Amino acid sequence: MRGHPLELTPKEALLLEQLLRARGASCRKSELLHACADGRRVVGEDALRAQMRNLRQKLTAAGCDPNLIETVYGHGCRLHASATD
Structure with missing residues (x-):
């Protein structure tokens, strides 16, 4: 990323990890919702x-x-x- 620092929230990092693991395949919304869930509350599509x-x-x-x-x-x-x- 051209040497620029990248500061992500934990949820953003989890989403990026999910996309990277898919290696170009599409990730379903349900997979992405599960990836950014923190266990304390349900994450909706708007979030x-x-x-x-x-x-x-x-x-x-x-x-x-x-x-x-x-x-x-x-x-x-x-x-x-x-x-x-």
Whole structure:
């Protein structure tokens, strides 16, 4: 990420880890919701969207392609194919 520091919240880090583990395959919303659940409360789709938006903004600010995380409509998200090569 071009030497820029990247400070993520624990939930953002968990979401990024889930996407990285998928190696370019799409992650279902349910998988992403489970990945960012903290065990104290249920995480809803609105919270997931907010976390993904924040993660995208931080990755872009750190020098990553703004389209690194793709939304797969009706399914979930994935890392752009060029990022997993």
